[in-house]
Amino acid sequence: MTESLPIALTVAGTDPTGGAGVLADIKSFHSREVYGMSAVTSLTAQNTMGVQDVFNVPADFLKAQLESIFSDEMPHAMKSGMIATEEMMRVLKKYVTKYEMPLVIDPVMISTSGHNLISEDAIDYLRDELLPAALTVTPNIMEAEKLTGVDIENEEDVRKAAKVFIEEIGVKSVIIKGGHLKGAAVDYLFEKDSETSLSSDRVDTHHTHGTGCTFSAVITAELAKGKTLKEAFHTGKNYITKAIQETPEIGRGDGPVNHFAYKGEL
Ligand SMILES: Nc1ncnc2c1ncn2[C@@H]1O[C@H](COP(=O)(O)OP(=O)(O)OP(=O)(O)O)[C@@H](O)[C@H]1O
Numbered sequence: 495m496t497e498s499l500p501i502a503l504t505v506a507g508t509d510p511t512g513g514a515g516v517l518a519d520i521k522s523f524h525s526r527e528v529y530g531m532s533a534v535t536s537l538t539a540q541n542t543m544g545v546q547d548v549f550n551v552p553a554d555f556l557k558a559q560l561e562s563i564f565s566d567e568m569p570h571a572m573k574s575g576m577i578a579t580e581e582m583m584r585v586l587k588k589y590v591t592k593y594e595m596p597l598v599i600d601p602v603m604i605s606t607s608g609h610n611l612i613s614e615d616a617i618d619y620l621r622d623e624l625l626p627a628a629l630t631v632t633p634n635i636m637e638a639e640k641l642t643g644v645d646i647e648n649e650e651d652v653r654k655a656a657k658v659f660i661e662e663i664g665v666k667s668v669i670i671k672g673g674h675l676k677g678a679a680v681d682y683l684f685e686k687d688s689e690t691s692l693s694s695d696r697v698d699t700h701h702t703h704g705t706g707c708t709f710s711a712v713i714t715a716e717l718a719k720g721k722t723l724k725e726a727f728h729t730g731k732n733y734i735t736k737a738i739q740e741t742p743e744i745g746r747g748d749g750p751v752n753h754f755a756y757k758g759e760l
């Protein structure tokens with residue numbers, strides 16, 4: 495019976511080796527029993543060793559894809575990942591303001607391998623126009639620093655950055671991921687009047703390609719089911735921890751995570 499099948503949409507770039515971007519998002523949706531849809535922003539030529547080339551889809555064609563989706567069936571939640579240009583962000587902004595649904599923005603800027611995935615000019619638009627439209631935003635440490643101007647080395651700095659996100663940028667909530675800090679892997683969810691942190695032991699591995707995409711996609715999948723943001727955050731954290739622990743060791747470089755590893759409650 496498909497009557498109540500939740501639907502999640504990802505608006506992001508592709509990674510042909512399937513570790514990050516749209517493919518990681520769809521695998522994450524699927525493993526949470528959520529029907530996945532995608533609108534592609536950029537085609538990348540990349541693998542576990544790095545990004546070799548990027549082709550940005552013309553903004554009009556991103557619009558055409560979104561129009562095809564929204565004129566046919568309404569997703570229950572959506573996320574965005576790599577949006578390389580301001581032109582594409584403007585297209586996305588139109589749709590997220592016209593159709594109300596939980597939106598998770600993963601403000602992807604640089605790949606694990608160090609390749610720039612967003613044009614420097616687009617960052618102001620992302621911060622000022624797109625982020626306030628989201629239910630939540632999931633920056634890693636570097637992205638949080640870039641968007642808030644706060645240098646982050648410890649938990650106190652994370653709180654300072656969260657304050658800028660909420661009070662100055664105007665986001666509804668923010669999940670700052672501590673994957674790149676030292677010690678345990680701690681992630682922090684800040685809502686207007688509350689703070690929740692979730693910690694896991696750091697897995698000693700370099701196979702973390704696509705962790706951010708997977709984490710935000712699982713959160714989006716849970717929101718599509720009608721779960722609260724806090725519930726979605728818990729599931730996202732449990733899922734990503736197991737997915738990193740049970741790396742499938744694919745590729746010759748920094749490999750992807752295991753989208754089959756987490757068997758928690760659906
Ligand atoms: N070595 C690790 N062990 C356990 N959890 C980790 C590890 N590295 C990252 N994580 C977790 O993975 C998720 C993604 O965090 P991270 O800070 O790596 O995001 P990111 O840099 O956006 O990811 P990506 O590698 O996709 O760019 C978070 O929940 C984080 O705590």
Ligand SMILES: Cc1ncc(COP(=O)(O)O)c(N)n1
Pocket residue numbers: 506507508509514515516538575576602604605606607702703704705706707
């Ligand atoms: C299309 C696309 N989207 C996102 C990422 C970030 O993921 P990572 O930081 O793990 O390389 C990526 N490499 N490629």
